[in-house]
Amino acid sequence: MRITTIGATATAVAVLASPITSTPAPASVPAVLAASVVSKPAKAASVHGEARISYIESIHDDIRFTIHAEQTPFTRPMPPTAPEGLPTDARGTLKFSHSRGEVTGWAEATVDCLVTSGRTATLTAVVTKSNVEEPGARLGISVQQGGKGKPDRLGFSWGVVNVDPENVDENGQLVRPQAGSCMAPAPFTTVIKGGYKVVHAEITKSPTQPEPAPHHS
Numbered sequence: 001m002r003i004t005t006i007g008a009t010a011t012a013v014a015v016l017a018s019p020i021t022s023t024p025a026p027a028s029v030p031a032v033l034a035a036s037v038v039s040k041p042a043k044a045a046s047v048h049g050e051a052r053i054s055y056i057e058s059i060h061d062d063i064r065f066t067i068h069a070e071q072t073p074f075t076r077p078m079p080p081t082a083p084e085g086l087p088t089d090a091r092g093t094l095k096f097s098h099s100r101g102e103v104t105g106w107a108e109a110t111v112d113c114l115v116t117s118g119r120t121a122t123l124t125a126v127v128t129k130s131n132v133e134e135p136g137a138r139l140g141i142s143v144q145q146g147g148k149g150k151p152d153r154l155g156f157s158w159g160v161v162n163v164d165p166e167n168v169d170e171n172g173q174l175v176r177p178q179a180g181s182c183m184a185p186a187p188f189t190t191v192i193k194g195g196y197k198v199v200h201a202e203i204t205k206s207p208t209q210p211e212p213a214p215h216h217s
Helices: 031-038
Strands: 020-022 039-041 046-054 062-071 090-100 104-118 120-130 136-142 153-156 189-199
Touching: 046 090, 062 104, 062 120, 062 136, 090 120, 090 136, 120 189, 136 189
Parallel strands: none
Antiparallel strands: 020 039, 046 062, 046 189, 062 090, 090 104, 104 120, 120 136, 136 153, 153 189
């Protein structure tokens, strides 16, 4: 995958099972009513929204990201290392477009990982369709929901980040390394139109991870 930078040229525009908790019903609650309240889905981490960003390297370009992602723990098995999958497994879609004049680069990708902390989320998505990216490429995105009058922010794993100086092609051109799952830089651009909603949830423990041995003093 050859490295491209947002804003480099008009023709090389870069693109890019919630767990169940059980609440015992009081003894006086009829069985039918109890069944309706025993199982409630735990809150799932998510990020949703659409926004145009301002990027310093392409200040006059129209760059937009649409994100709909929700954490679905242990839904993507990875045998033999993680046969149940990971607590950060996720589903959803990422869409990206970058327009300069009459030229637009775009990509659509399927979300595979999401992790949150407060108003911040990082996610990755694998490209399914694009006019500038290779199908199968993993893209990393970070989102920070603004607060107290501050704008939302967004970062992406190409352009000014994710460069390995040792990784070059036969012509000596830098080749962009693929982002690992949930790997993304800090949100270094500013949202100027639209915005994102981040819902935080703690990651869940692996179902097969052993409990730590008790410590005896």
